[in-house]
Amino acid sequence: MTAAPLPHATILGYPRIGRRRELKRAVESFWAGRITEAQLIETASELRAATRARLVELGLPAAGGAVPESFSFYDQVLDATLALSAIPERFAGATGSDLGTYFTLARGDEQHQPLEMTKWFDTNYHYSVPEIDERTPFAANPAQLLTQLAEAAEAGIESRPVLVGPVTYLLLAKAADGAADGFDPVDRLDEVTAVYAEILSALAAAGATWVQLDEPALVSDSLRTSREDTLALVERAYAVLGAASTAGEAPARPQILITAPYGDSSRALARLGALPVEAVQADLVRGTLPAAALADGSLARAFAGTQLVAGVVDGRNIWRTDLRAAFATLTTLAEAGVETVVGTSNSLQHVPHDVADEQKLDARLKSWLAFADQKVAQVAVLARGLAEGAASIEEDLAEVDRVLADRAAAPGVRIDDIRSQVAAAGDADRNRASEEDRREAQRGLGIPQLATTTIGSFPQTGEIRKARSAFVKGEIDEQAYEGFLEAEIERVIRLQEEIGLDVLVHGEAERNDMVQYFAELLDGFAVTEHGWVQSYGSRATRPSILWGDVSRPAPMTVRWSAFAQSLTERPVKGMLTGPVTILAWSFVRDDQPLGDTASQVALALRGEIADLVDAGITIVQVDEPALRELLPLDRERQAAYLDWSVGSFRLATGGAAPEVQIHTHLCYSEFGEIIDAVDGLDADVTSIEAARSRMDVVEPLGNHGYSRGIGPGVYDIHSPRVPGVDEQTELIRIAAARIPGEQLWVNPDCGLKTRGYDETVASLTNLVLAAKAVRAGA
Ligand SMILES: Nc1nc2c(c(=O)[nH]1)N[C@@H](CNc1ccc(C(=O)N[C@@H](CCC(=O)N[C@@H](CCC(=O)N[C@@H](CCC(=O)O)C(=O)O)C(=O)O)C(=O)O)cc1)CN2
Numbered sequence: 161m162t163a164a165p166l167p168h169a170t171i172l173g174y175p176r177i178g179r180r181r182e183l184k185r186a187v188e189s190f191w192a193g194r195i196t197e198a199q200l201i202e203t204a205s206e207l208r209a210a211t212r213a214r215l216v217e218l219g220l221p222a223a224g225g226a227v228p229e230s231f232s233f234y235d236q237v238l239d240a241t242l243a244l245s246a247i248p249e250r251f252a253g254a255t256g257s258d259l260g261t262y263f264t265l266a267r268g269d270e271q272h273q274p275l276e277m278t279k280w281f282d283t284n285y286h287y288s289v290p291e292i293d294e295r296t297p298f299a300a301n302p303a304q305l306l307t308q309l310a311e312a313a314e315a316g317i318e319s320r321p322v323l324v325g326p327v328t329y330l331l332l333a334k335a336a337d338g339a340a341d342g343f344d345p346v347d348r349l350d351e352v353t354a355v356y357a358e359i360l361s362a363l364a365a366a367g368a369t370w371v372q373l374d375e376p377a378l379v380s381d382s383l384r385t386s387r388e389d390t391l392a393l394v395e396r397a398y399a400v401l402g403a404a405s406t407a408g409e410a411p412a413r414p415q416i417l418i419t420a421p422y423g424d425s426s427r428a429l430a431r432l433g434a435l436p437v438e439a440v441q442a443d444l445v446r447g448t449l450p451a452a453a454l455a456d457g458s459l460a461r462a463f464a465g466t467q468l469v470a471g472v473v474d475g476r477n478i479w480r481t482d483l484r485a486a487f488a489t490l491t492t493l494a495e496a497g498v499e500t501v502v503g504t505s506n507s508l509q510h511v512p513h514d515v516a517d518e519q520k521l522d523a524r525l526k527s528w529l530a531f532a533d534q535k536v537a538q539v540a541v542l543a544r545g546l547a548e549g550a551a552s553i554e555e556d557l558a559e560v561d562r563v564l565a566d567r568a569a570a571p572g573v574r575i576d577d578i579r580s581q582v583a584a585a586g587d588a589d590r591n592r593a594s595e596e597d598r599r600e601a602q603r604g605l606g607i608p609q610l611a612t613t614t615i616g617s618f619p620q621t622g623e624i625r626k627a628r629s630a631f632v633k634g635e636i637d638e639q640a641y642e643g644f645l646e647a648e649i650e651r652v653i654r655l656q657e658e659i660g661l662d663v664l665v666h667g668e669a670e671r672n673d674m675v676q677y678f679a680e681l682l683d684g685f686a687v688t689e690h691g692w693v694q695s696y697g698s699r700a701t702r703p704s705i706l707w708g709d710v711s712r713p714a715p716m717t718v719r720w721s722a723f724a725q726s727l728t729e730r731p732v733k734g735m736l737t738g739p740v741t742i743l744a745w746s747f748v749r750d751d752q753p754l755g756d757t758a759s760q761v762a763l764a765l766r767g768e769i770a771d772l773v774d775a776g777i778t779i780v781q782v783d784e785p786a787l788r789e790l791l792p793l794d795r796e797r798q799a800a801y802l803d804w805s806v807g808s809f810r811l812a813t814g815g816a817a818p819e820v821q822i823h824t825h826l827c828y829s830e831f832g833e834i835i836d837a838v839d840g841l842d843a844d845v846t847s848i849e850a851a852r853s854r855m856d857v858v859e860p861l862g863n864h865g866y867s868r869g870i871g872p873g874v875y876d877i878h879s880p881r882v883p884g885v886d887e888q889t890e891l892i893r894i895a896a897a898r899i900p901g902e903q904l905w906v907n908p909d910c911g912l913k914t915r916g917y918d919e920t921v922a923s924l925t926n927l928v929l930a931a932k933a934v935r936a937g938a
């Protein structure tokens with residue numbers, strides 16, 4: 161095959177879990193020993209074949225590298241770790257097949273803690289963090305990429321292998337534990353680049369005409385380098401990768417597409433265009449075009465001989481694209497003399513497969529939506545317009561005009577009553593009594609020093625899921641389902657009493673998901689049947705669709721919390737999900753600022769808190785694990801974000817009387833960046849993840865003079881491992897050295913929903929013993 165430009169249409173990536181989560185089922189069956197590795201590999205191969213065929217059917221050309229190879233068994237960053245053979249030394253004993261090693265890195269085993277997992281840019285997707293030190297070996301292992309390329313070729317498709325790029329890979333990595341002080345993984349960029357060059361060469365030898373290297377680090381201010389420095393690193397790496405020739409019978413590398421998804425690359429774009437690569441993608445949904453460089457012709461000059469993949473179709477949301485606006489952007493580029501390809505803003509891995517799979521969604525709402533398949537079709541339409549002229553797609557543009565007008569005017573999208581309530585909410589509604597007055601008022605709760613509690617959920621057993629599934633399918637009635645849940649709650653309350661926890665939870669057995677549960681009970685939301693999106697590994701969520709003005713027709717949690725409280729003398733925490741997290745983990749309307757939508761959700765939660773308190777609940781936790789996640793990657797936009805996000809939390813909780821103790825939970829540890837914002841939430845108690853970083857957070861908290869209640873997690877719930885009494889005692893001691901006992905809470909890192917009961921009971925028993933030991937000064 162010879163080097164030819166990219167066709168006019170492409171996407172950066174496609175969901176890989178399968179339309180019915182076939183990959184989840186196969187991978188989990190393999191882990192459980194129910195299928196063999198060969199069977200898993202076969203299922204994966206079938207899924208990839210179906211994806212390629214589907215993409216071509218939807219309008220991506222089979223030739224020319226338009227179809228991306230974006231499959232992953234677990235995670236794309238882990239794929240790159242394997243492609244570089246960058247197996248941390250601590251896994252040296254974990255030998256096996258490539259796939260066996262891969263899953264050991266991802267999930268750990270008896271002897272090995274898994275790689276840490278953390279959020280991928282500002283999404284709800286988690287990647288496995290590479291661990292690099294001075295000695296990490298790097299060697300090209302393109303086997304999986306070559307397998308996929310050959311599969312595609314067999315089916316007559318000239319596909320485009322995809323790999324996380326070298327700069328982003330190293331900036332997402334952390335220094336391995338044994339690394340020298342001051343070592344940064346990015347110090348090894350030149351060596352890693354050399355290995356990428358070998359991988360590219362192997363791909364070219366196998367016939368690849370294009371390769372995609374993802375460099376989202378280019379848009380982020382939250383990594384270890386400034387964006388300016390990141391760009392310089394990218395220039396350094398791609399000067400090397402681009403130097404190899406793409407010409408002739410035996411090209412030394414495929415043509416390279418560098419992508420910059422998830423944000424704004426406008427300031428970097430001209431320099432990216434000047435790199436010795438054949439195409440550069442820009443996210444034109446989150447980002448903009450550099451207006452001046454476009455106007456004075458310098459962008460076109462920089463892009464001479466380089467294609468610009470214009471990411472005009474939103475890969476983060478599910479609304480039908482305003483095709484007319486997108487087409488105007490494409491026209492501007494083309495008229496400025498830039499060789500333009502229509503693309504998506506980022507990989508479609510963050511949206512579900514297909515709107516057509518949804519049988520229960522309201523038809524009118526459905527007509528406003530575009531999941532992955534619809535987005536591919538939109539890309540194809542725009543590409544046709546680019547090739548054949550605006551007139552050729554005028555009907556498609558006009559149809560979208562009608563759809564958008566229909567959406568704007570539809571009942572429920574704007575409800576005057578809700579809007580006036582939001583408008584009437586003022587500063588007074590966001591401010592509680594002073595911290596001191598509240599502390600005084602809450603003495604009546606009788607909470608001991610180093611109080612023990614959990615984060616909310618108890619294990620979601622197969623039995624619970626089966627009961628819910630039976631209820632949803634109508635196989636059992638509401639009475640039977642609620643009876644089942646009450647029995648479950650009673651069991652969880654008794655268990656916590658036996659273990660000796662101080663502040664109890666009801667266990668969240670009634671919740672399918674901490675966001676979807678609320679979305680199902682609030683007006684203004686819709687939920688899907690099959691709209692699964694990968695969150696990490698084999699785990700997925702069905703983000704809800706927040707399409708209209710939000711209100712709460714009836715109490716949502718009072719029945720369960722009040723029932724749990726009726727069973728025990730100890731306080732039971734009410735458990736709500738906060739406005740920012742509800743937005744972050746849903747697909748949110750794009751026709752008004754997020755802050756306005758957050759205020760509506762906040763008012764609904766405010767009503768719920770009032771009802772919980774009326775029902776006798778004295779402690780309410782409002783979870784905001786996504787507070788950090790939604791922080792804009794772009795520093796300039798961060799202050800405005802923190803303003804509305806913190807404001808919405810305060811609006812939700814600001815009505816609580818001083819005697820009511822408000823907790824919040826944020827499950828990540830890099831929170832130095834937002835410590836002022838956490839303080840600004842004005843919660844009485846905050847629980848955070850800390851076990852894996854061995855309490856790193858208590859140091860900044862101590863320095864900050866943090867005066868509120870704080871529960872740094874002492875039990876890492878991400879692994880089935882049971883932390884012993886000594887281990888947890890040690891962590892509590894580290895925290896107690898910096899934080900006074902009356903401020904310090906003892907809890908796990910996060911909820912227990914993904915854990916099993918055996919390990920949960922053992923770990924919590926140890927947690928209570930550890931707290932007692934520290935209290936006794938032992
Ligand atoms: N939205 C969201 N984002 C989050 C988190 C979170 O809890 N929620 N936590 C953090 C980590 N991310 C996570 C994401 C998913 C899961 C998770 O456990 N997901 C489950 C699905 C949860 C769910 O929606 N369950 C439903 C549907 C379950 C299901 O699959 N039912 C079966 C039938 C039931 C059976 O017979 O087993 C089916 O539909 O086929 C329910 O319980 O009702 C999974 O992938 O397996 C955990 C953590 C960050 N982001």
Ligand code: MET
Pocket residue numbers: 615616617674735783785825827910911912913
């Ligand atoms: C991802 S944060 C989870 C908080 C929730 N209350 C739980 O315990 O599951």
Ligand SMILES: [Zn+2]
Pocket residue numbers: 615785825826827909910911
């Ligand atoms: Zn959590």
